[in-house]
Amino acid sequence: MNRLYHVPLSPFCRKVRLVLAEKRIEVELVEERYWEMQPDFMRRNPAGKVPVLKLDGRTLTESMAICEYVDDLYPDPSLMPQSAEGRYEVRRLVSWFDDKFHHDVTANLLYERVNRKLMKTGYPDSRAVKLGAQRIKYHLDYMAWLLDHRRWLAGDRMTLADFAAAAHLSSLDYISDVDWNRSDVVKDWYAKIKSRPAFRSILADQVPGFPPPAHYADLDF
């Protein structure tokens, strides 16, 4: 049985979950409180983080390496463009979200508001939360600028870049930290990706102590 060790609101895990679901690869989801560094888990992944995917008997780590591998092995539907330029743009945008957006926004909002409480590392730093709330505006505007020119973030087809972005935004939407009124094109893009069957498992997530807002799972938000 394939198995994904994850935490529900981790954008890196959500990216992998979306890719697996889009390709109809069934996995058992196992929640892993990686910050407790259980010996069993550390053996599976010496980097001590999630996601860790057991797929066809192999143990895989590092979310983007996993996504590209799964896309190589299960190319239907393909989530990477054929051209070198297209692939570059997808990888650039995945890095943009997983590195810059993550540092500017996800770390300041989600990690302060949720992870600190789950991991028992104190109260949210209000300066960080304020910074994150400010910086997400710039990122939504950048997405709007891209989507003014393109149907999907990296071009005319849905790719890993859309899943990377949707993974971060859906986690933040779970704690009501995305202002969907800021841009119509971004909202339309999210409505389109949110309504895919691959998104269902993510919309069903429930984190104890953090009930999602009503609009979170609503396809007509």
Place this chain on the structure above:
Amino acid sequence: MNRLYHVPLSPFCRKVRLVLAEKRIEVELVEERYWEMQPDFMRRNPAGKVPVLKLDGRTLTESMAICEYVDDLYPDPSLMPQSAEGRYEVRRLVSWFDDKFHHDVTANLLYERVNRKLMKTGYPDSRAVKLGAQRIKYHLDYMAWLLDHRRWLAGDRMTLADFAAAAHLSSLDYISDVDWNRSDVVKDWYAKIKSRPAFRSILADQVPGFPPPAHYADLDF
């Protein structure tokens, strides 16, 4: 003319420099003090970081996206394996070095000792430096474990994974923070990669205020 905006000791820039040099793609190197956020530079790269590569008229950002693109366009010599499994392992290891090694070691040693002085953000945090000096041992041991089974880090051929690792280690070696006596196989691996013509420009780097130790450019270190 192709041009790379970089800072000399940045491992992300060094990875790109090594890949370009290995493929004999000539670029003009332009030092970019990205932390000063000059408007011209921010226009070139809204992420506000290096490396930024101007190649054949295109402006490219995000080091791993750049490396894979260059490898796609200039496949001689190829730095990515043919098999999906091989490519996964290279990408996993590049993420390992650029994410985990970077966080554990490079940020604690190089950024504390060098970047703080260059960016005028205060004195090194001695706790961070101690932590980095401790954690590099674990990483060198992990490399030794890989190299006990393989000629190069990701398998039998030299790949992007070796350049990612060598980029971090060479930057740390510039400030004498690598104990080459810890493992013979790691030292042999570094001697092999260091002696490649692609490494020459990196061994000639000079950062004002930080003269490199004598062994840094010595192929017989």
